[in-house]
Amino acid sequence: MKPIKVRVCVGTNCCYAGSETLLDMLENDVDLSAFIEVEAVPCKNKACDGGRNSPVVEIENKVLLNATPEIVMEEIERLATARIIEETQRA
Amino acid sequence: MPEVFERMRGLYTPCTDIRRKIFVGVTRFVLAGKKPEDIDYLPFDIIDMGKPTYRCCSYRELSIVKQRIRLAFGLPLIEERDNTPVSAGIGEAFTDRKVISAPLVNVIRAACEKCPEDKVIVTDMCQSCMAHPCSIVCPVNAISFPNGGKAFIDQKKCVKCMKCVKACPYQSITRMVRPCAAACGVDAIHSDPDGYATIDQDKCVNCGLCTVSCPFAAISDKTELVQILHQLMGPEDRRPYAILAPSFVGQFGRLASPGAIVAGLRAVGFRGVREVALGADCDTLLLAKRLAEKSSPDNPQHKTFLGTSCCPSWVKTARRHFPEFADNIAESFTPMVETAKIIKDQDPSARVVFIGPCIAKKAEALEPEMQPYVDHVLTFEELAAIFVAKDIDLAEITPVEFPDEASALGRGYAVAGGVATAIAETARQKYGKENIAVARADTLRNCRAMLADIKSGKTSPELVEGMACPGGCVGGPGTLIGLLSARNEVGKFAGLAPKNPATLTK
Known part of the structure; x- marks a missing residue:
């Protein structure tokens, strides 16, 4: 499967809201590594609004605000399932 | 587990x-x-x-x-x-x-x-089984089966020996302890x-x-946030200096380099920044010297150990629980105080804020003999709130040059084992002392066990390192990132340290 791009903001606001610990989770999960490509990125467009929306995570082109691990994993699962179905149908 | x-x-x-x-x-x-x-x-x-x-x-x-x-x-x-x-x-x-x-x-x-202090309880997993090994192994007959149903533990009788927990085929019995009390290494x-x-x-x-x-x-x-903010907002000549504990590296995110952190501190109003690893180097020298002196057979402390002094919680615990070892713990100031002294020697009117992972340092700074040196203490977590509130992004700020002053060994103080390594290595280099027997422990419960072993004669180390937090300062309560990442970052930064810092060669 083509890996899903997950970009986690590590600007100061997002770090303070837990983005580093979120990254730790995503990067160290061996089962997940086949499905995702994780990248730590600086702040984009101040989507966090002074930290009120932190942490900000971009999965492919979708921006997730107040991205708890629960929200992030749900989106990854949704995309991964869709991709696997799509790729099997094509094959 | x-x-x-x-x-x-x-x-x-x-x-x-x-x-x-x-x-x-x-x-x-x-x-x-x-x-x-x-x-x-x-x-x-x-x-x-x-x-x-x-x-x-x-x-x-x-x-x-x-x-x-x-x-x-x-x-x-x-x-x-x-x-x-x-x-x-x-x-x-x-x-x-x-x-x-x-x-x-x-x-x-x-x-x-008000969670229960310490209780062994039977959960819903109990199948009320025929074998019921729980009640068979219980040494105080605390387990019964009211109305032939699930096992029941009489809390008045239970001695928390854990035998039933280990015997249950369904893992249905568990011990619930109050997390705060479990975390407390001094009960x-x-x-x-x-x-x-x-x-x-x-x-x-x-x-x-x-x-x-x-x-x-x-x-x-x-916290001292509010008073420090008042200083930062006050007249320029009354603004404080920041001294950064060795565990600071990586705490503000992987894109916030040490130079960016210094730039951030300057941007919120701190007059200057020094690394506490500098004071750690001073301590290393002092303790390495004492260790070398101690090895001479006519030294009264020849047969006893030398204990590190950088963690105030460990020092207090060791002195309080093992008064017979009180003199073994080095009397030296902590790296925090040594670093503050360097600043105050140059500028006696300066105010110094220690920024670290540590709550014990807040208590240390309240002690009358430390008050002339360290004015305030802030944790990384408290400092980061100032960056967030002022909308200062350390991932984007233009970094300034980091005032590289300390040695790799001093920077290693942040990680469990680092203090003993620094002292032993310096004693070897400066005094030719080889094969130093080191004992070390992190968390106060483990520290106490280590001292109990020394007391009973089970071990007889020359150098003893104690740290209150799991993994050392990088596991402190005021940290922002996980222990493993913090340990890696500290190691990388130590590798970048100047080879022969002034303090170590003087």
Whole structure:
């Protein structure tokens, strides 16, 4: 499967809201590594609004605000399932 | 299986969330120039009264937030049950002078869920099985099967030997301990007559691990945020210097380089920045010398060990629980104080703020003999609130040059084992002392076990390192990132240290 791009903001606001610990989770999960490509990125467009929306995570082109691990994993699962179905149908 | 109190570490939980929201809320409040009479509005900036997020209802949430705000302001708790408004006397905190006082670590009674102290209980998994090994192995006959149903443990009889827990084929019996008390390595947490957790301040050594171990965030320490903010907003010549504990590397995110952190500190108003690893180097020299002196057979301490002195909680614990070893712990100042002294020697009117992972340092800075050196203490978590409130992004700020002053060994003080390594390595290089027998332990419970082994003669080390926090300072309660990442970052930064720093070669 083509890996899903997950970009986690590590600007100061997002770090303070837990983005580093979120990254730790995503990067160290061996089962997940086949499905995702994780990248730590600086702040984009101040989507966090002074930290009120932190942490900000971009999965492919979708921006997730107040991205708890629960929200992030749900989106990854949704995309991964869709991709696997799509790729099997094509094959 | 990690210890109870380690299971939540490195996770961003709602307990972390409310703590940080309080810090940011309080910082924004002060930076906006709000006055004491505005204080009753502050809780509503932090919580949403319509939507209880952390607790059963908004009113309880509000009560707790008010208490947390008091602590963040550096003031003692006031309980509403004493029929006093929580905002009473808050005006005293609006100053640039020191206001915090002991006790530093406090149980917020409104937040404490009174969880059982220590109990072995039968869960729903019990199948009421034919074999029932639990009651067979129980040495005190505490287990019965009322009405032929699930096992039942008579708490009055149970001695918590764990035999039933190990014998149950369904793993249905479990031991529930109060996380705050489990985290406390000096057994300072008990229940008051109403069942709330309470801290015996005569036993507490302010390690602060209970504050990050309570799953209801019911224990919190006082902060000096508000007074430091007043200094940072004051006239330029009265602004403080920042001294950064060796564990600072990577704490503000992987894109915040040490130079960016210094730039951030300058941007919020600190006059200058020094690394505490510099003071660690001073300590290393002192202790390496003592270690070398001790090896001469006519030294009265020849046969005993030398204990490290950099962790105040460890020093207090060792002296209190093993008075016979009191003289073994080095009398030297901590790296924090050594570094502050360097600044004060150059500029006696300077104010110095220690920034670290440590709550015990807040207590140390309250001791009369330390007060001339260290004016205030801030944790990484408290400092980051200032960056957030001022919207300073360390990932984007233009870094300045880091004042590289300390050695790799000094920078290694942040990680368990690093202090002993620094001393042993320096004793070898400077005094030719080889094969030093080292014992070390982290967490106060392990430290006590280590000292008990020395007392009983089971081990006889020359050099003993003690650290209160799991993994060393990088596992401290005021840290922002996980232990493993923090340890890696400290190691990388140590590798970049100047080869022959001035302090070590003098």
